[in-house]
Amino acid sequence: MTEQFPFIAETSSLPLLSSMCRVRRGENFRVQGKTVSRPMLCLILQGDGVLVLNDTVYTAQAGSLFVLNPGTTIEAAARSNVTECILLSMDTVRLQQVRGEWKMTPTPGFPLDWQTGRLLVRHEQQAVSRLEQLYETYRGLQPDHFISIHSQLHELLQFLSENRLEANHEKVDPALERSIMYMRRYMSEGISMDQLAKIAGLTPSSYSRSFKKAKGMSPTDYLNRLRIDEAKKHLTAETCNFKDVAISVGYGNEYYFSRKFKQTLGIAPSVYMKRDQLRVATASIMGFHENLASLGLHPVAVLEGALDRDADDYEQERRLTRQLDQLRQAKPDLIIGDFYHQPYYDRLKSIAPTIILESTNDWKKNHIRIAELVGREKQALLNFKELEFRKLEASQSLQPYFEQGRIALMHITNQSIRLQGSGEDPLNQLLYDELELHPAQLVSPEIYRNEYAADSIPVLDTDYLFIHRATLHPASEKVFRRMKQTASWNRSPAVLQGNVHDISNWQRLCWTPAGRLQILNELEQIAQQSVVFSHAGLIGH
Numbered sequence: 001m002t003e004q005f006p007f008i009a010e011t012s013s014l015p016l017l018s019s020m021c022r023v024r025r026g027e028n029f030r031v032q033g034k035t036v037s038r039p040m041l042c043l044i045l046q047g048d049g050v051l052v053l054n055d056t057v058y059t060a061q062a063g064s065l066f067v068l069n070p071g072t073t074i075e076a077a078a079r080s081n082v083t084e085c086i087l088l089s090m091d092t093v094r095l096q097q098v099r100g101e102w103k104m105t106p107t108p109g110f111p112l113d114w115q116t117g118r119l120l121v122r123h124e125q126q127a128v129s130r131l132e133q134l135y136e137t138y139r140g141l142q143p144d145h146f147i148s149i150h151s152q153l154h155e156l157l158q159f160l161s162e163n164r165l166e167a168n169h170e171k172v173d174p175a176l177e178r179s180i181m182y183m184r185r186y187m188s189e190g191i192s193m194d195q196l197a198k199i200a201g202l203t204p205s206s207y208s209r210s211f212k213k214a215k216g217m218s219p220t221d222y223l224n225r226l227r228i229d230e231a232k233k234h235l236t237a238e239t240c241n242f243k244d245v246a247i248s249v250g251y252g253n254e255y256y257f258s259r260k261f262k263q264t265l266g267i268a269p270s271v272y273m274k275r276d277q278l279r280v281a282t283a284s285i286m287g288f289h290e291n292l293a294s295l296g297l298h299p300v301a302v303l304e305g306a307l308d309r310d311a312d313d314y315e316q317e318r319r320l321t322r323q324l325d326q327l328r329q330a331k332p333d334l335i336i337g338d339f340y341h342q343p344y345y346d347r348l349k350s351i352a353p354t355i356i357l358e359s360t361n362d363w364k365k366n367h368i369r370i371a372e373l374v375g376r377e378k379q380a381l382l383n384f385k386e387l388e389f390r391k392l393e394a395s396q397s398l399q400p401y402f403e404q405g406r407i408a409l410m411h412i413t414n415q416s417i418r419l420q421g422s423g424e425d426p427l428n429q430l431l432y433d434e435l436e437l438h439p440a441q442l443v444s445p446e447i448y449r450n451e452y453a454a455d456s457i458p459v460l461d462t463d464y465l466f467i468h469r470a471t472l473h474p475a476s477e478k479v480f481r482r483m484k485q486t487a488s489w490n491r492s493p494a495v496l497q498g499n500v501h502d503i504s505n506w507q508r509l510c511w512t513p514a515g516r517l518q519i520l521n522e523l524e525q526i527a528q529q530s531v532v533f534s535h536a537g538l539i540g541h
């Protein structure tokens with residue numbers, strides 16, 4: 001069963017093609033603060049870059065299709081020399097029969113219940129072909145094309161609706177979508193699994209299986225999330241009655257609501273209501289205090305008590321005890337910790353309500369989660385946007401220097417040499433995926449890092465070597481000196497060409513917006529200094 005159009009089935013809304021244009025722009029193409037006045041589709045035909053819709057950042061590349069609802073604010077910047085896209089705008093009208101006559105009135109919004117953002121579809125090339133064919137018909141500008149144009153628009157929208165994909169690339173099931181619309185509309189009332197299954201035309205067991213496969217959670221959990229998301233909007237209002245909020249989103253009493261809210265977000269509704277006024281502390285080796293600083297909030301205390309491999313047990317416990325005492329004296333309202341601090345949860349919880357964020361390789365997920373806990377989601381989105389445009393700028397300036405050169409990252413501790421792999425990791429994502437730098441062959445794609453004794457490192461067959469020294473302890477300096485005496489070091493192209501560079505702790509910096517900006521700045525400084533030294537004849541001799 002396919003998704004039905006409102007103008008065919010449930011309502012009398014009808015989409016009409018307003019205009020189409022094919023836009024082609026050259027190098028340094030940029031759009032700033034444009035607002036959409038009509039429902040639109042935007043298809044990228046050529047090029048790639050960054051597209052920001054209502055402060056949400058997307059990667060735009062050939063074949064990408066975007067839905068733009070009225071009121072959407074657009075910012076964009078191209079990475080490629082040539083950018084080309086098709087823009088299709090439409091009007092939606094409502095047909096209503098009054099006293100035997102049909103009346104047509106304009107209505108805002110997209111003709112289908114699609115949100116602003118990227119529209120994933122199967123048979124992407126067919127979607128491109130249909131849009132291009134519609135554009136060619138539109139260009140004909142002949143009176144007898146009127147019916148054909150709008151007919152093609154309806155067929156295009158029907159094709160897209162039938163081939164929409166979830167974020168996990170599973171096909172959108174219109175039956176499930178109908179049940180979700182029912183959840184949204186009647187969440188304040190009692191909703192049973194049998195009701196939802198009946199709306200979807202499935203048995204309860206089949207409905208539950210299909211829903212979990214498409215959405216990654218059970219229908220009950222999804223409904224709970226919808227209710228909590230709606231409750232969050234009410235809880236931040238100036239005049240808010242806790243009991244009324246609980247009832248309005250479908251919870252029988254405020255006690256059950258409070259329990260479900262805390263299970264979902266990790267904090268009680270009463271804490272959430274004053275989240276932008278909380279005294280917050282962090283327990284993290286992943287720079288959570290820097291996440292807070294990027295959001296305009298400075299923590300009242302910072303604890304970094306996770307196990308240090310280079311410290312003995314006594315020193316580790318003494319440092320942890322001292323930091324816990326400082327944390328207790330700061331009297332925080334909330335402690336946000338990373339998963340490395342899970343072993344200390346009970347000790348932290350005895351000081352203040354504590355949330356341990358789950359383990360993830362997605363640094364953005366951490367940042368937006370922290371932002372939500374302190375009421376600064378909008379600032380988090382602005383941070384993402386700023387970083388994307390800065391990254392685009394840095395990528396363009398770095399490419400001429402690094403070109404096809406290979407890079408490797410080294411971490412020197414008091415005991416060993418660690419070579420960073422190129423597997424899934426926020427730092428590797430930045431360097432190799434987003435900036436499109438090239439890892440050296442010695443960089444393992446499967447292993448997080450390889451560890452070596454100073455005198456047994458592999459041949460450093462890399463054009464650029466970035467080194468972070470964990471400490472300036474004499475033991476670390478000794479490890480570094482021993483490594484520099486090896487043939488593997490002295491035969492390295494990076495060493496011979498003078499392309500060995502000291503860096504900050506990028507592995508830690510990559511977890512925060514400010515840290516990632518610092519990495520970009522360091523890379524640009526390395527490139528600029530190397531160019532200056534090269535012109536002065538100080539490199540390569």
